[in-house]
Amino acid sequence: MNERRAAILFLTPALAVILLFFLLPVGASLLLSLTDFDLYALADVHNIRLIAFRNYSDLLGNPLFWKALGNTMYFTVIGGPLTVIVSLATALLVNAKSARFKPLFRTVYFAPVVTTIVAVAVVWKYLYHPRYGLLDRALGLFGIAPIDWLGDPRWAMPAIILLAVWKNFGYNMIIFVAALQGIPEELYEAARIDGANGVQQFRHVTLPMLGPTFVFVGIITAIGYLQLFPEPYVMTRGGPVNSTLSVVMLMYEQGFRWWNMGFAAAVAFILFLFIGAATLLQLWVQRRRA
Amino acid sequence: MKAEGRERKAERNLSTGIISAFCFLLSAFVLNCTSRPAQQEHLKFWGLGHEGEVVARMLPEFTRRTGIRVDVQQIPWTAAHEKLLTAFVGDATPDLAQMGNTWIPEFVTIGALESLQPWLARSSIRQRDYFPGIWATNEVDNVVYGIPWYVDTRVLFYRSDLIAKPPRTWSEWIDVMQRLKQQRPDSYAILLPTNQWEEVTIMALANHATLLNPAGTEGAFRDPRFAEAFRFFIEIFRRGFAPPVANTQVANVYQGFAQGDFAMYLSGPWNVGEFRHRLPAGMQDKWATAPMPAPVASDWPGMSMAGGSSLVMFGASRKKEAAWKLIEFLSEPAQQVRFYELTRDLPAHRAAWRAPAVANDPPLAAFRVQLEHVAPLPRVPEWEQIATEIYHDGEATVRGQMTIPQALADLDRKADGILAKRRWVMARMRRR
Numbered sequence: 001m002n003e004r005r006a007a008i009l010f011l012t013p014a015l016a017v018i019l020l021f022f023l024l025p026v027g028a029s030l031l032l033s034l035t036d037f038d039l040y041a042l043a044d045v046h047n048i049r050l051i052a053f054r055n056y057s058d059l060l061g062n063p064l065f066w067k068a069l070g071n072t073m074y075f076t077v078i079g080g081p082l083t084v085i086v087s088l089a090t091a092l093l094v095n096a097k098s099a100r101f102k103p104l105f106r107t108v109y110f111a112p113v114v115t116t117i118v119a120v121a122v123v124w125k126y127l128y129h130p131r132y133g134l135l136d137r138a139l140g141l142f143g144i145a146p147i148d149w150l151g152d153p154r155w156a157m158p159a160i161i162l163l164a165v166w167k168n169f170g171y172n173m174i175i176f177v178a179a180l181q182g183i184p185e186e187l188y189e190a191a192r193i194d195g196a197n198g199v200q201q202f203r204h205v206t207l208p209m210l211g212p213t214f215v216f217v218g219i220i221t222a223i224g225y226l227q228l229f230p231e232p233y234v235m236t237r238g239g240p241v242n243s244t245l246s247v248v249m250l251m252y253e254q255g256f257r258w259w260n261m262g263f264a265a266a267v268a269f270i271l272f273l274f275i276g277a278a279t280l281l282q283l284w285v286q287r288r289r290a
Numbered sequence: 291m292k293a294e295g296r297e298r299k300a301e302r303n304l305s306t307g308i309i310s311a312f313c314f315l316l317s318a319f320v321l322n323c324t325s326r327p328a329q330q331e332h333l334k335f336w337g338l339g340h341e342g343e344v345v346a347r348m349l350p351e352f353t354r355r356t357g358i359r360v361d362v363q364q365i366p367w368t369a370a371h372e373k374l375l376t377a378f379v380g381d382a383t384p385d386l387a388q389m390g391n392t393w394i395p396e397f398v399t400i401g402a403l404e405s406l407q408p409w410l411a412r413s414s415i416r417q418r419d420y421f422p423g424i425w426a427t428n429e430v431d432n433v434v435y436g437i438p439w440y441v442d443t444r445v446l447f448y449r450s451d452l453i454a455k456p457p458r459t460w461s462e463w464i465d466v467m468q469r470l471k472q473q474r475p476d477s478y479a480i481l482l483p484t485n486q487w488e489e490v491t492i493m494a495l496a497n498h499a500t501l502l503n504p505a506g507t508e509g510a511f512r513d514p515r516f517a518e519a520f521r522f523f524i525e526i527f528r529r530g531f532a533p534p535v536a537n538t539q540v541a542n543v544y545q546g547f548a549q550g551d552f553a554m555y556l557s558g559p560w561n562v563g564e565f566r567h568r569l570p571a572g573m574q575d576k577w578a579t580a581p582m583p584a585p586v587a588s589d590w591p592g593m594s595m596a597g598g599s600s601l602v603m604f605g606a607s608r609k610k611e612a613a614w615k616l617i618e619f620l621s622e623p624a625q626q627v628r629f630y631e632l633t634r635d636l637p638a639h640r641a642a643w644r645a646p647a648v649a650n651d652p653p654l655a656a657f658r659v660q661l662e663h664v665a666p667l668p669r670v671p672e673w674e675q676i677a678t679e680i681y682h683d684g685e686a687t688v689r690g691q692m693t694i695p696q697a698l699a700d701l702d703r704k705a706d707g708i709l710a711k712r713r714w715v716m717a718r719m720r721r722r
Contacts, residue, residue, distance in 0.1 A: 039671055040715050042379065042400040047715055237368055241485070241536070256372040258675070 033265035042259065055266035065267070067242055068250040069274075071157065075246065076225040076278075079161040083221055084214070087169040091176030092206075106177070110170040117167065121234040124163050125150070150236055153243035160231050160244055167231075168224070172217045179213040180206070215286045219279050226275050247271050331358045331612045334384035336374075339367040341388055341440070341599065344632045345620075352619045358612045378402040383604040386613040388439060391427040391600045396671035398430045404603040406434045409614050415621050419640050423596040423664035430669055436600030437617050438638035440629065442558050443594045443664045444492055445656045446580045447565065449553040456580035458590045460522060463583045467531040470553055480526065480554040481546070483537035484688050487680040488595065489556050494519040495665045496592030497585050502705065506670040507713045509705025512698045518585075520684075520694060527688045534688045544568035547577070556582075558597070559636045562653045579656035581663070596664035598638065636661075672708045679704045 033055055040047040059065050094105050112120065127135050128149035136146040149159040183206065191201045229248040232238055238245035238253070247267060255264030337345050342364035349360045363384065365373050371393065377383045378400060389397065397403050410417075417425055420438055428436035448456055452470060457463035467479035482489045494501060499516035502509060510516060526532045533552070540546055547555060548569050555561075565577055581591030601617045603610055619625060626642035629635065636657060637643060643658055667673055683697040683704075692700065 036711060038711060039396065039400060040711060042375075047711075047718070049714075256376060259375055 029265045029268060032262055033269050035262045037261040037265075038263075039259045041261075051262070055263050056270070058263065059266050059270065064242065064245070065247075065250060068245045068247045071242075071244060072226060072228055072246045072248075074157055075161060075164070075228050076222060079164050080218070080221050080225050082161065083165045083169050083225075084172060084217055086165055087172035087217070088176050088210075090169065091173045091180060094173065095177050095180045106174070109173055112167045113170040115167075117230045118234050120163070120167060121231070125235065128159055151240055153241045156236055156240060156243045160228075160235060163235070164225070164228075164231055168221070172221065175213060175217055176210070179210055183209045211286070211289070215282060219282050222278050222282065223275055226271065226278065247274075331609060333358060333360045333386065333609055333612050333616060335360050335362050335616065336365050336384045336387035337362050338365050338370045338388045338390075338599070341633055341635065345388075345629070347632065348620070348625060348628060352616060355619070356612075356615055358615065360616060374402075375400075378604075381606065383606050385607040385609050386601060386603045386616060388599045389436060389602045391424070391436060391438070391596070391598055392667060392673065394428055394436050394600065394602065395430050395669040395673075397602070398435050399671050402604055402606075403435045404605045404607070404610060406437065406603065409603075409610075410434060413614075414618055420638055421596075421640070421661045421664065423593075423666060424598060424638060424661065427596050427598075427666040427669070428600050436602045437621055439599050439601050439620060440633070440635035441638050441661060442597035442599075442636065443657065443660050444488060444556045444558050444582070444597075445594065445660050446582060447547075447555045447557050447561065448578060448580060449547070449550065449576055450578040451576040452550065452553045456578070457583045459583055459587050460585050464525075464531075467526065467554075468529075471529075471531055474550065477550055478533050478552045479531040481540065481543070481552040482523070482526065482532045482556070483540065484534055484685040485536035485681055487677040487684070490520060490523040490684050491667070491677070491680060492556065492582065492592075492594050493523050495595060496582055496589070497522075498593070500668075502668040502670065502676075502709075505716065506668055507709050507716060509676070509702040509709070511701035511705065517694070517698055520687075520698060523684065524687055524694060536685075548573050559634070559654075559657055562651075563634050565653075579653045581656050581660045591659055591663050593663050593665045594660050596666045598636075670709070670712060672712060675708050676705050679708075 034050060034052055036049050036051050036055070038047075090109055093099060094102055094109070099105070127133050130136055130146045130148040130151070133146075133149070135149070140146065147155050149155050187205050187209070188201055191205050196204065227248050228246040229252065232244040232246055232249055233252070236244045238249050248271065251264045251267040251271070254260045254267060335345075336342070342362060346362045349362065353359050370390075374383075374387065374389070374393075374397065378397070383402060394403070415437055417434075421441065424438045424441050425434075428434055428438065446456060453466055457466050470477075470479040491501070494516045497515045497519040499513060499519060500510050501516065511520075527534055537543070543555070544564065546552060547565075562579070566574070569577065582594050584590045584592035601620060603613050603617070607613055620629070621639060623637075623639050623641035623645075626637040626639045627645040627647060630637050630642065630645075630648055636654070637648065643649060648654060668676075679701060683692060683701050686692040687694060687697045
């Protein structure tokens with residue numbers, strides 16, 4: 001009994017923080033999503049009405065929401081796996097026995113993760129510039145006509161994906177490096193004795209041993225990417241023609257630009273459900289494979 | 291025992307640390323509060339975009355004259371609306387700000403702005419020095435909340451080598467387009483980007499449409515005045531005079547205009563400078579501006595929309611006296627001319643238009659005529675949302691996905707939906 005009380009005592013600060021800064025706000029925004037809190041509520045709080053699920057039904061009938069959801073899915077489905085593949089590839093390179101200056105490369109690849117997105121965006125805007133940009137200059141060497149990366153609705157999202165992959169792969173890379181170093185050397189020795197070549201070792205030793213890491217990295221990346229916001233916010237403001245409008249961007253516009261707080265809270269909840277579903281799906285796939 | 295004692299001591303140290311930190315914060319706060327009145331008047335002014343950048347150069351003169359110092363904070367246009375709203379909610383509004391005049395009704399609704407009526411009663415600023423349509427954008431229920439700072443409207447930019455005499459009526463306009471199309475079948479007569487609501491709305495204003503009902507609680511798009519203008523707008527596309535494209539599909543408007551892909555374009559004062567910069571030298575004597583054509587000759591020039599920015603004071607400001615002095619300073623004709631020279635934004639004060647820099651610039655003459663004939667857009671907070679629906683349905687009609695009666699009914703339905711909350715709030719206020 002005494003032990004239990006002590007446990008509760010030790011847990012209280014953490015639980016209090018979770019209650020205060022997570023559960024209460026979530027509960028409040030759930031309530032908010034059931035009201036028509038908007039500009040008129042700023043004038044007079046009595047202008048708030050409880051409208052049950054009308055925000056949700058309005059949202060599902062709003063073509064802009066589906067556009068934003070489609071864009072977010074495009075970003076996550078293409079950008080997510082790409083980030084994981086790039087981070088695994090760099091982790092293998094950085095971790096290779098023959099690699100030199102390992103700490104230097106690890107730092108260099110990790111650097112984009114810790115730089116601020118706004119500063120990075122300024123540089124990338126120059127890289128993407130159709131007239132002065134380095135990227136189009138490089139393509140020009142191969143005879144490819146300049147692409148207006150951020151001004152063309154077809155290319156804006158790929159441009160954002162490229163930036164996001166570059167910005168985020170370092171974090172996953174560090175996790176992969178740690179996992180790679182945790183694989184016992186004996187397994188590779190045994191594989192070599194069985195006559196496995198490099199590719200076979202990778203397929204039958206490295207990949208299976210990285211299974212749990214893949215799930216972790218996949219979930220973290222998916223959760224992060226479904227909340228796409230800063231990249232389009234600083235690079236394109238959701239344009240051109242809403243081609244980079246993400247769900248969080250829509251929420252921000254509705255909430256802080258037009259002050260439709262009730263509606264924005266509903267957007268947040270739908271996104272919450274999506275992220276929850278995506279996470280469960282990944283866990284389920286992993287459990288079935290195990 | 292000893293260990294316990296040490297722990298206690300550490301605890302005590304921690305708590306004294308926390309308490310002293312609190313004391314420090316508290317004293318900083320108190321000091322800050324008490325030192326404020328002793329400080330010199332220090333105004334906080336939010337300027338938007340380029341204007342916010344440039345206005346700082348005009349302020350030393352103001353400080354020299356009045357002893358009031360001004361902190362200009364420059365807010366980019368793209369973030370201005372949310373910054374202003376969150377500042378109001380967070381009780382952090384500046385003393386005064388520049389505000390796009392279409393936003394004024396919204397900020398009046400939430401009670402952020404100071405009524406300027408008492409200040410105007412004893413001031414050098416007089417309503418008769420301003421263009422009536424522009425002044426009206428600053429009024430909500432006959433109370434003035436902003437003083438026009440610079441003005442903006444749309445006029446007709448045209449190729450003077452292809453069009454000898456700019457059209458004055460809608461039928462002349464159609465005749466010009468038809469002639470251009472016959473002479474140059476592969477080109478278009480006019481560019482009206484389908485992802486903009488301004489063009490069709492200006493035509494509706496010229497036809498004296500009100501867009502919403504007088505109370506601003508329901509759409510008035512099936513009203514014959516709007517319907518007729520909408521039909522005129524669609525006809526231009528159906529007869530092939532305008533390409534059915536959004537402006538994102540036009541790679542370069544200036545190049546297109548110079549090549550003669552289209553010979554007319556509705557645009558605002560910023561494009562006077564852009565046309566000078568971006569059109570090739572050989573084109574410079576081949577373009578001109580004209581006031582908007584009207585539905586009938588007796589109505590010329592046709593109404594255009596009243597745009598621009600105003601200077602507003604916030605209700606929460608404690609330095610209104612000083613803020614008003616700054617508004618009066620920036621409204622002086624001499625400062626208006628200087629502001630024009632710095633920004634090329636058209637002056638709001640009529641007297642500034644007599645200055646040589648403004649009066650002797652040929653493309654501005656059309657703006658001078660037009661500015662006497664501008665009308666405010668509906669003064670409701672929901673207007674921007676309704677405006678996007680206008681181009682959505684306009685575009686669908688241009689592309690043949692909707693008939694004209696369908697589009698008009700749909701616009702009324704959507705506007706009524708967007709305005710539902712406003713109807714309820716108005717009804718509630720009446721009941722009380």
